[in-house]
Structure formats: structure tokens, C-alpha cells
Amino acid sequence: MSTTFQNIIGGKRQDAHSGKTFQNINPATGELLGTFPLSDETDVEAAVSAARTAFEHWRLVPAPKRGEILFRVGELLSRYKEDLARIMTREMGKVLKETRGDVQEGIDMAYYMAGEGRRLFGYTVPVELPNKSGMALRDPVGVVACITPWNFPVAIPTWKMFPALIAGNTIVLKPASDTPQSAFRLVEILHEAGIPEGVVNIVFGSGQTVGEALIHHPDVSIISFTGSTESGRHVAVEAAKSLKRVSLEMGGKNAIIVMDDADLELAVEGILWSAYGTTGQRCTACSRLIIHQDVYEKLLTLLIPRIEKLRLGNGLDEASDVGPVINKRQLESIHEYVKIGQSEGASLVIGGKPATEGELSKGFFYQPTLFKDVKPDMRIAKEEIFGPVLSAIKVASFEEAIAVNNDTKYGLSSAIYTQNVNRVQQAVRDITTGILYVNSGTTGAEIQFPFGGTRGTGNGHREAGIAGLDVFTEWKVVYTDYSGKLQKAQIDNQ
Numbered sequence: 001m002s003t004t005f006q007n008i009i010g011g012k013r014q015d016a017h018s019g020k021t022f023q024n025i026n027p028a029t030g031e032l033l034g035t036f037p038l039s040d041e042t043d044v045e046a047a048v049s050a051a052r053t054a055f056e057h058w059r060l061v062p063a064p065k066r067g068e069i070l071f072r073v074g075e076l077l078s079r080y081k082e083d084l085a086r087i088m089t090r091e092m093g094k095v096l097k098e099t100r101g102d103v104q105e106g107i108d109m110a111y112y113m114a115g116e117g118r119r120l121f122g123y124t125v126p127v128e129l130p131n132k133s134g135m136a137l138r139d140p141v142g143v144v145a146c147i148t149p150w151n152f153p154v155a156i157p158t159w160k161m162f163p164a165l166i167a168g169n170t171i172v173l174k175p176a177s178d179t180p181q182s183a184f185r186l187v188e189i190l191h192e193a194g195i196p197e198g199v200v201n202i203v204f205g206s207g208q209t210v211g212e213a214l215i216h217h218p219d220v221s222i223i224s225f226t227g228s229t230e231s232g233r234h235v236a237v238e239a240a241k242s243l244k245r246v247s248l249e250m251g252g253k254n255a256i257i258v259m260d261d262a263d264l265e266l267a268v269e270g271i272l273w274s275a276y277g278t279t280g281q282r283c284t285a286c287s288r289l290i291i292h293q294d295v296y297e298k299l300l301t302l303l304i305p306r307i308e309k310l311r312l313g314n315g316l317d318e319a320s321d322v323g324p325v326i327n328k329r330q331l332e333s334i335h336e337y338v339k340i341g342q343s344e345g346a347s348l349v350i351g352g353k354p355a356t357e358g359e360l361s362k363g364f365f366y367q368p369t370l371f372k373d374v375k376p377d378m379r380i381a382k383e384e385i386f387g388p389v390l391s392a393i394k395v396a397s398f399e400e401a402i403a404v405n406n407d408t409k410y411g412l413s414s415a416i417y418t419q420n421v422n423r424v425q426q427a428v429r430d431i432t433t434g435i436l437y438v439n440s441g442t443t444g445a446e447i448q449f450p451f452g453g454t455r456g457t458g459n460g461h462r463e464a465g466i467a468g469l470d471v472f473t474e475w476k477v478v479y480t481d482y483s484g485k486l487q488k489a490q491i492d493n494q
């Protein structure tokens with residue numbers, strides 16, 4: 001059933017000022033799910049103004065009280081987990097067990113940041129003069145624009161909004177146009193939990209119009225963006241003109257290294273989950289497999305029949321392992337990469353085509369694909385495909401494996417399968433991505449740790465964990481001199 005949705009600005013539901021709309025489609029069936037406002041600068045102006053007004057009282061709400069609201073958010077997200085997961089599977093495509101996991105990341109973040117309401121640690125350290133004290137506090141910054149992607153329609157908005165909110169900031173959320181309904185429901189739940197009007201606003205529309213208006217709005221203090229490296233770079237360049245803070249989470253070309261002493265059966269499980277889970281549409285997805293030459297053929301022999309067994313289907317069917325990709329454009333882009341791989345001389349082992357049997361023909365399904373004999377300098381081994389396409393690369397040594405792993409313009413996640421403790425320690429030392437998994441795949445980051453990567457994956461910030469608060473707070477240092485006389489730091493007062 002298709003419904004008409006509205007923006008939520010200052011707690012009120014509103015159509016786009018222009019009256020224009022766009023459609024939300026189920027990528028597994030092509031069915032129309034909803035109609036959303038195609039907003040423009042006028043709607044952004046209203047949302048930023050509501051957020052700016054709300055900031056003046058939200059920043060004064062004691063952080064433990066803000067935490068109590070987030071705690072209720074966690075409870076409500078738990079209560080609505082199944083509904084939200086189904087909404088998400090319908091509009092995004094990934095299978096139910098994964099959309100449940102997506103909501104769970106939001107629940108985890110709600111409880112984690114609710115607890116921060118009673119911490120939000122600043123610090124005090126000794127000062128150099130007598131009868132004087134110093135302390136460093138975390139202040140909120142102002143209005144945060146959250147520009148979020150379609151692959152984690154609930155989790156990613158929560159990773160941005162919950163730390164921003166606990167710190168006392170207010171929000172304008174612009175969710176991806178492929179997954180607006182999950183974000184809408186999330187914002188409704190935030191209001192039901194007691195988030196005051198105007199503290200969280202949601203504006204639907206395109207990146208070119210709504211995103212751009214947020215980046216340029218003088219009352220937006222922070223842009224928190226997750227998406228492609230190309231768009232992220234644009235955000236950073238534009239936001240730099242007004243010296244806005246920007247936090248970027250972008251692409252990945254993550255690899256799993258399988259050494260000659262690895263438990264190969266275990267590696268196969270991790271490879272399947274990381275490469276084909278979420279239909280390969282995670283920034284942490286594994287798209288390169290770096291295999292020691294002594295186990296190269298053996299590993300592929302174990303892996304191929306398991307890829308063949310993966311069941312493509314509607315994510316709402318519990319028997320499906322792999323859902324559709326997000327839209328036609330993405331399907332075509334994935335297929336284009338497969339053709340590039342073939343023309344570069346990689347051997348296509350399995351997959352390599354859109355899947356069109358029976359019901360699958362209605363949606364955007366792509367066969368789980370594996371290339372072997374891939375060379376590290378091929379485009380399929382270097383560029384982010386964001387689909388179920390895995391490239392196997394043969395290496396002759398541990399050192400070569402690490403070098404190939406690190407030789408990417410991205411730097412999000414890596415994994416190594418080995419039983420050798422010395423190699424594990426060397427990998428911990430030498431791998432240059434933000435996340436490293438030992439004897440597990442490249443996905444599955446937990447919210448209490450910093451999430452993010454090096455090089456083209458980000459701009460040095462991290463989301464989640466305590467580190468996730470940094471971009472949303474401004475340090476304020478307070479010196480109190482209770483000596484009753486003028487004391488001068490750095491100067492001899494005698």
C-alpha cells in the first residue's frame with residue numbers, strides 16, 4: 001500500500017513548499033511504497049530555523065535528562081524493531097535478519113548515548129598558579145545537518161543523531177531518497193519518546209537541492225555525511241568556504257587476507273557474509289580476497305559451491321540470503337564493473353549478470369559474482385563497486401598480502417585469517433585501515449568503538465564510541481582564579 005509522507009519541521013508535518021513529490025520504490029518488486037515531498041531551499045530554511053530555535057532550549061536541558069529521552073528511544077526502537085525492519089527491507093531490499101540488525105545498531109546507540117548523558121566527560125588537571133582551577137567542558141555546537149545513505153537507513157542516522165543530541169545539538173536530517181520511509185518512522189519514534197519539537201527535523205529531497213542548501217546555510221554548524229567519496233569531497237570543499245565542521249564517512253575497498261595456515265572453512269563463512277551480505281552494499285563489505293598461493297585453489301574450491309548456494313530473493317522471505325541491489329542505476333553500474341573486469345583479463349568464475357529468473361525479474365537482482373586471477377592494479381580491485389562482486393588476488397607471502405591490502409585509496413576495514421600469533425601482531429602493527437578483524441570478516445563493527453577509516457574513507461573523524469562525540473562538541477576551558485589578586489600565567493609573579 002502506498003502512502004503520502006511529509007517533512008517533519010518544528011514537530012509539524014508539512015508538504016514541500018513547492019508541492020512537488022518523489023516516489024519510493026521497492027527494489028525487490030518495483031512496487032510503489034510511498035510518495036515523499038521533493039523539498040527545496042525554502043523547506044530547508046524552515047527546518048534550520050526550527051532547529052536553531054530549539055537549540056536555545058535543548059542545550060539547557062541537563063544531559064542526564066536528554067539521556068532519559070534517548071533511553072526511551074532505545075525502548076521504543078526495541079518495541080518497533082520488527083515493524084521498522086520490515087519497512088526497511090521493503091524499501092532497501094536487504095534481508096530481514098540484516099534489517100533487524102540495522103535497527104539493533106540504533107537501539108545499541110540509543111542506550112550507549114543515553115548513558116553518556118551522565119558522563120560526557122570533560123576533565124580537570126592541575127594549573128600552574130596557586131588558588132586557581134581549570135576545567136575543560138564539552139559544549140554543544142548548534143545545528144547539525146545529517147546527510148545519510150540508503151544502505152543503513154536506520155543505523156547510520158542514529159550514529160549521527162544520538163551523539164549529536166546527547167551533547168545538546170539539534171538536527172536536520174536529510175535521508176537518502178531511496179530509503180525515506182525508514183528515516184521518517186525513526187523520526188516519528190524520536191518524537192514519541194519525547195524529543196521536543198524542532199530538536200529533530202526531517203527534510204526529504206535530493207542531495208543537489210536539499211543537501212546543497214544545508215551545506216551552505218549559515219546557521220548549520222556541522223555537516224555529518226555518509227556516502228560516496230565523490231560526494232563527500234564535494235561536501236568538504238563547499239563546507240570549507242564557510243568553515244563548517246564536516247565529518248565524512250565514505251567508501252571502502254576492504255580486503256580479507258587468507259594465509260596458508262588459516263582455517264579455510266572458517267574463512268569461507270566470513271567471506272560469504274562480508275562479500276555478499278547486504279548484497280555487497282556496505283562500506284565495510286569485502287570486495288577483495290587476498291589469498292596465499294599455497295591455499296588459493298583450495299579456498300576457491302570450498303568457496304564457489306557456497307556462493308552457488310546463496311539464495312537470491314525478496315528480503316521479506318526468511319529463506320532469502322541475498323536481496324536486490326538498491327536501484328536500476330546501481331544494477332547497471334555493478335554490471336559495468338563486471339564488464340570492465342572481463343576486459344581487464346580477470347576470470348569470471350561465477351555470476352556476472354543481473355538475475356532475472358521468475359519473480360526476480362521484477363526487481364534489481366544481481367548474481368553473486370566472483371572473479372579470480374585479479375591483479376591488484378585492475379580497476380575491479382581498486383574501485384568501490386558497492387555490489388556483490390568479489391575479486392580474488394593471489395599473493396606469494398605475508399608481506400605481499402599486507403602490501404596489497406594497504407595499497408588502496410580507501411582505508412576502512414581489513415581482515416586476516418591466520419593461526420599464527422606473530423602474523424596477527426604484525427598485521428595489527430602494519431595494516432593501515434581504521435578497522436582490522438582477526439579471524440572474522442570485514443563487517444560487523446560494534447557501536448562502542450570508533451568507526452571510520454583512513455585515506456579516502458574519511459576526513460579523520462570517527463563515528464560511534466566516545467570518539468563519536470568529538471565532532472559534535474566544542475571544548476570550552478574555564479579558569480577560575482580565587483586568589484583575589486591578579487596572577488599571570490607564564491610570568492614570574494614574585
Ligand code: UN1
Nearest residue numbers: 152282283284443444445
Ligand atoms: C556501512 O557500511 O556504511 O560494520 C556501515 C558494519 C556495520 C556498519 C556498516 N556495523 O558492517
